[in-house]
Amino acid sequence: xxxxxxxxxxxxxxxxxxxxxxxxxxxxxxxxxxxxxxxxxxxxxxxxxxxxxxx
Numbered sequence: 001x002x003x004x005x006x007x008x009x010x011x012x013x014x015x016x017x018x019x020x021x022x023x024x025x026x027x028x029x030x031x032x033x034x035x036x037x038x039x040x041x042x043x044x045x046x047x048x049x050x051x052x053x054x055x
Contacts, residue, residue, distance in 0.1 A: 017025070046052075
């Protein structure tokens with residue numbers, strides 16, 4: 001049987017988001033998380049240097 005093949009042209013591209021939109025979204029999320037992570041490391045380093053947290 002060939003029930004796996006469908007001839008619906010709307011099913012190929014519109015599964016929610018296109019690949020390009022998904023790639024842009026993930027690159028923005030990666031950039032934001034990278035910036036936040038670097039800021040957290042810098043804040044921890046500064047607070048450790050000045051003894052704010054008391055490590």
